[in-house]
Amino acid sequence: MKMPDALFVPGNSWLHRLDPRVKLAFAVMATVALLSVENGWVFLSCLALCHAMLLAARVPLARLLGAWRMMLPITLMILLLWPFFTPVERAAAWRFGPLALSWESVQGGVAAALRVNALAFAFLVWLFSTDQPALVLGFRQLGLPYTWGVTLAITLRYIPTLYSTLERVLDAQRARGLVTAHTNPLRAARAYLPALVPVLIQALRTADTLSRALEARAFNAPNRQHTNRRQLHFRATDALALALIALAFGGVVGARVAGWV
Known part of the structure; x- marks a missing residue:
């Protein structure tokens, strides 16, 4: 799916x-x-x-x-x-x-x-x-911190990305003989464990890359004014x-x- x-x-x-x-x-x-x-x-x-x-x-x-x-x-x-x-x-x-x-x-x-x-x-x-710019701008114009809107937008963006990563890992491991279709729910859940390790590693790597990118752009730096071309x-x-x-x-x-x- x-x-x-x-x-x-x-x-x-x-x-x-x-x-x-x-x-x-x-x-x-x-x-x-x-x-x-x-x-x-x-x-x-x-x-x-x-x-x-x-x-x-x-x-x-x-x-x-x-x-x-x-x-x-x-x-x-x-x-x-x-x-x-x-x-x-x-x-x-x-x-x-x-x-x-x-x-x-x-x-x-x-x-x-x-x-x-x-x-x-x-x-x-x-x-x-x-869309994400309007979502972040809506939070800002409600008086909420800018970081709240950005955090929510990033989360909504990367949930599908991590899900796609899980699907790719499962497809690769099924091609190598991993069986995930079990009638027993516990065995079915256990079958997904080998796929969680690479997904977790990818998630940590993505988080590190994202944090470095935000830091390079001085995200949430003190005394920084955020401006928007688009206004509500x-x-x-x-x-x-x-x-x-x-x-x-x-x-x-x-x-x-x-x-x-």
């Missing part, structure tokens, strides 16, 4: 033109709202809204499917394990020795999986439509979008306080 070289999807849609601070506000407010409620329909609605926004912004369907493939392992793990570790308050529908299952615990597992995916896609709305301008459409986001956030929190969700 190939990971794209960067999360950002180039485009000129309404979502791409939206101020990155507004998109960050959407991700943060969605996170707070999703963590404050326990209603699966709210999670499903947020997930559907994120997909509608990304599709309206002409993000390729292949990128959305790729994101779902990346989320598939943790989604399956939640669906399979959550019901068994949830206390059964009513009569159990199934019993497997000391483990008990009920419809409520299964519904709780589905809701938890929907919540995790909704959280992920809320941030993907921001990351898929915001908060427009009327940004204000309208922020107002709608705040209204939806207030509605969800208000419904939670009232006990409706």
Whole structure:
């Protein structure tokens, strides 16, 4: 499974033109709202809204499917394990020795999986439509340290790079007889250990090279002023979008306080 070289999807849609601070506000407010409620329909609605926004912004369907493939392992793990570790308050529908299952615990597992995916896609709305310069500039104009934005941008850039390195190492070792397809999860995890050593070495080498490059450019030097050719301008459409986001956030929190969700 190939990971794209960067999360950002180039485009000129309404979502791409939206101020990155507004998109960050959407991700943060969605996170707070999703963590404050326990209603699966709210999670499903947020997930559907994120997909509608990304599709309206002409993000390729292949990128959305790729994101779902990346989320598939943790989604399956939640669906399979959550019901068994949830206390059964009513009569159990199934019993497997000391483990008990009920419809409520299964519904709780589905809701938890929907919540995790909704959280992920809320941030993907921001990351898929915001390039790295705008991301860093958005952090700066929010009054946050310049280093925070640069650190996040570098992290987002090098996660796909390290994943591609892992794929290349695995392909090379499979060509030399390494077997990674095991039905036993422990054996499958152990089979990946030989590939982690070269990936770790490459990660350390990349970090050293990057630190030297930043040091050569006097990154984070005292009394240094950072300037940007590109400037952000908060427009009327940004204000309208922020107002709608705040209204939806207030509605969800208000419904939670009232006990409706």
